[in-house]
Amino acid sequence: MNAALPVLILLSSLVPAGVTFFLAQDSHTLRNTLNLGGAVVKLGLIIWMLFAVAGGASYEASLPLAPGLVMLLRVDALALLFISLSATLWFLTTIYAIAYFGTKAELSRFFGFFSLCVAATTGLALSGSLISFFIFFELLTLSTWPLVAHKQDKPSLSAARVYLAYALPGSAALLWAIIWLESATGPVLFTEPPDLSALDPGALRGIFALFIIGVGVKAALVPLHGWLPADMAAPAPVSALLHAVAVVKAGAFGVVRVIYDVFGASNVAALGVGEPLAILASVTIVWGSVRALQQDEIKKRLAFSTVSQVSYIVLGAALASPLAMIGGLVHLIHQGLMKITMFFCAGIYDERAGVRKITELNGMGARMPWTSVCFSLGAMGMIGLPPLAGFVSKFYLGLGGLEAGAPWVLGVLVASTLLNAAYFLPLLYRLWFLPAAEDARGDERAPALVVPAVVTATAALGVGLLAASPISPLGWATLIVAREYGP
Amino acid sequence: MSLTVFAMTGASLVGLGIYGLLALPQLLRRIISFNLIGSGLFLFLGAAGARGEAVDAVPQALIITGIVVALAASALAVGLVVALARRSGLVVLPDEANPR
């Protein structure tokens, strides 16, 4: 059983993916049942596992492919944190997507790849070795492509091409780093830090840089972020799940793994590569915000906001102090909840009111109150208003910066908060305080679209309010840091 | 000593054939050059096989096989040349192999 559970969790999205591909376009009921069923099963398995892990159980499954090439699934607290998030959001996004697409074309292909993406994210989270991390990382790259290109029109295809043009060289860098490292240390498992003494510091810095380039593409670190805004040509559910959660978080998650489980925080400090990465993350935070300010399409603004916010996680990991780490990890959850809420809402505005530009949001608060409240909660959370989720993250990051002896981080956080406010508050102002245009339309008679947004918005509020509770993401992140990286 | 003469003839035939193969554009002449290379090699092998006190029969068998194989290849090559000439009037290959 201990080997079967991680495999079952993986299969709960892999099997629906495989079957969905072969379903006829018009077998909606079967397809929806499969995908929702898979999501529910996955959630159930994860909850079971949460209790078991709390009770001290450990899970591991491996499939040797060739010498050195071992697929290893292993559950640790960090993996659980990530799969819990992705499983919950997969379930919600599936409901949302079913409503969003209705009876549009090529749905079997869409849901097939969608589930495949989730399977890849799950596998990536559960990976216990570098090489299986890479395999799922690549699977994620590949299964995302058809989703971005889903509409098959020129903008979608060019967005998909841009995505690959960033992602594939990134994976080449990642593979290069992995093989360079493993050629000296042997296969790297996350449980036992590899012995790095065989490599000289110069080589290690090179390997670290390649790792960061490899995962940094997905985490949209400046200057490797160009694909993310371009990919906004994708349908709303894709932007919601992939561009707020799965893909970018896979990158951020990779950064955490590389720093803590491959190199180890002390080696990162000794090599002096943590600080440059923190600076890069800070630049990304500020630059993403500045660019967000210049966008007049809602989704593009959200995309640049994502670029900025994901680097909070990278910043937390790079500072390598416990509190910063807690801030970064908790932001993995918090940002996911807040950003998916906002993407859900952006999709609803587009679908139900035809609103894509910021200027068209005028007066939408009255017409679409539920959506607009959720959107506003997400935005305020991003800005970091207490007691919302974003505040908790920023608070811990700030403390972590001080703890790590990098007070300049506070400056970055303040600047970012100001910029966040500058690019989100005008939206809220338009929503609630400006009159609607004459010909504005829009309604919310689509509960399957609105409910997921309400749920995530409530969750974003809840994780902030209940941050002190031990089962909150914050409590969890504290546990992870205490258990795995503590003394 | 006679064997050496035959072996050197064989080697020279190979060289001659290679020259023809590389230098002559006309396809039938290239096929002839192929046959010169082949028979030159066989002559060399035959001479080598006759060095021992008893003549080695294995090279002779190999050579007979080789001659038959060479004929098969020549027949197909000649067929291709004729078919190409009939279809496009060419008796040499066009310059670079890059069909549009």
Next chain:
Amino acid sequence: MSLALDLALCGLILCVALGAVVGRGVFRSVIFFITYGLLLAIGWARLGAKDVALAEAAIGAGLTGVLLLTAHGRLRRMSVERAPRVGPNPMAATTGIAVALALGWAWFALPAPTAPDLAAALPLTGMGNPVTGVLLHFRAWDTLLESIVLLAALLGVWMLARDVDWHAPLGLRYHARPGGVLASFGRLLPPIGLSFGSYLVWAGADGTGGAFQGGTVLAAVVLVAMMAGVLPPPRVAQGGLRAALVVGPGVFLLSGLLAVALGMGFLTLPPAVAKPATLIIEVALTVSIAVTLAVLVIGPPDDKEPVR
């Protein structure tokens, strides 16, 4: 004396070969090549390799020559572009000379000759002629594949037919004048050729000859008969033709498989039945080789030469 003779022969061979390569005109080149083949056959006889001499004369010079001559004739009747005249090619010359020198050097660097011990094993095959023994016993797999190579070449040649001609008789129509030289020759030759060819197969077991040489002679007979109009050229779809093409390799292969079925091993012929079994295989092979070579030379089904 014999050295002088060999020197003269080899000199002649080289001159003729040179003529085939650098001589003016394709026709002359082909004629030089045929002469070359005949001289080479003499060379083989001088080396004591009578079977090879026969094969070279029949196949190397004879059939290849007919093949090239026919092709040249057809190319001349079509209005093809003439090949560009080329001057001497230093690069090609350097390569050729380098390879020739390397082979020449290798000759003098050869270690003392070693050869597999045929004498001990030959009696087990029932063959008196070691070459036949090697071809049909020790290296039977080579020989089987080789007979199939011929078939592959024939299929390739047939694939060169135009789709409209596919059901036409093989080859171009030859119109021999009734009562003309070719026609009488066509009637006269077959009986003689048939006997000679069959003799070669029979003699191959213990003396000079064998399935390939005999088959080639028979192929020549068939060719002449067809050119003379005595034998109508077959069509691809003709069952008899196709059966004749595969009977040789077929019998050979099946005998090999039969041995496996009897628990002996692939292509094994036990000494007790080696001689008769070999003879059956050889006869079948001869039929296939004769027919395959003949239709290989006359070419794919072709209704008439197009005028360009």
Next chain:
Amino acid sequence: MTALVIVLALPLAGALAVIALPVRAAVPVALSATALTALSALVLAASVWQGGPVTLMVGGWQPPLGIALQADGLAAALIVMSALVVGAVAMAAWFEMAAARAGPRAAFGFWPLMLLLWGALNAVYVSRDLFNLYVGLELLSLAAVALVAISGTAQALVAALRYMIFALAGSLLYLAGVVLVYAGHGTLDIGLLSARSPAPGDALALGLMTAGLLAKTALFPFHVWLPPAHASAPAPASALLSALVPKASFLILIRLWFEAMPELASTAALLMLAGLGAIAVIWGGVLALVQSRLKLIVAYSTVAQLGYMFLVFPLAGGDGSAQPWAAGAWTGAMFQALSHGLAKAAMFLVAGICIAAVGSDRLGDLRGLARALPMTGFAFALAAITLMGLPPSGGFTAKYLLMTSAFAAGQWPWALVLAGGGLLAAAYLYRPLAALFTRDARLPVHPVARAWQGVPLALAALAVLLGLLSAAPFDLLQIGRPEPAVEGL
């Protein structure tokens, strides 16, 4: 042993039967011969897996008098891969080479030529005799040239002739080496040769044979014949030519450099072979990038993909053979041969379906085809993943093993070639992929049977599966591997 005999004899017997029997019997006979041979190939692999290499002395004669055949792990793996490819090609050809579609001539010729090609491949895979390998190669080349010419266009004839010239030149160079070997040692058996007392002419012989085999394997700079030849043949024929034929001559190179004459493998020669391979990877990729026809893109990709296999020489050959990374490098190259075979055959069969659907393989005409033929589009994408070397495919396993060995051996430039080649492959395969997946179809699409569409999909899935389940093939390839002294890294 019986399985080995059937694998060798049945394709040939099938070809003979197809020629002898009336036309209407051709397809059933060919398909049943294919099925039975494929089954025997699996049985053979199983017995190699269990009992080690299977050896057969033809006619009961031992070398140097007779010819020894041996199916080691590598041969068995190639035999199984070929059986899968030929099986798939036969299924596709059932639709594609039907007389109504391809004309009576091609419909007649394809089946025996396919079977002869297959018989020749199997014969080459297991032969331990240098001259027997020559005869096998000739059979292979003649059948291959005939398959190129089968489509009958002037373009195909030019391609076939150019192929013929390279193939014949290659054969003669190889033959020259064989002649020197026999003249020097009185034997042609690979096993006996490995124990020979060295002669001064050996290096020349090895050089000549290698040059000839390189021409047949289409390694840069001998690659010019390959793309037009493979692009002019009918798609099922192209699949055979591209996926299988170059592997035969490559295998002989492996036999020569790793088994018959390993002591002659000087560092300079090994580096040169790999260097040519590296150039092939890059140059083939660049040329594939500028083609506008699907079949030409796929054919140039073969030039590039074959290049990877040559990286095995400096990583596992010569002095490297005793190093711990040799097993990985050697197996990686063989994985490349296997996965490229499956994926490339799938791609050419996809091209065949495209041509059947819209009558052209120009990228512009393929636009939007994936909408009408989703399985075909998916098959191409899966095959592309293998060729790009992305996980979890056989191509990835190959690349991983080779890259790991390159680093372990301190020869990281080869890793650069592997990584760069993968990106190039992504670039040149993206263009057809994007064309297939656009929305605006340009041409009316003729319906294509789903069973036909399923064939390349199955092949491409096998190429991916080879990566997911690479442990078993990895172990199979170790059986009879030269110098299996040290295992893995």
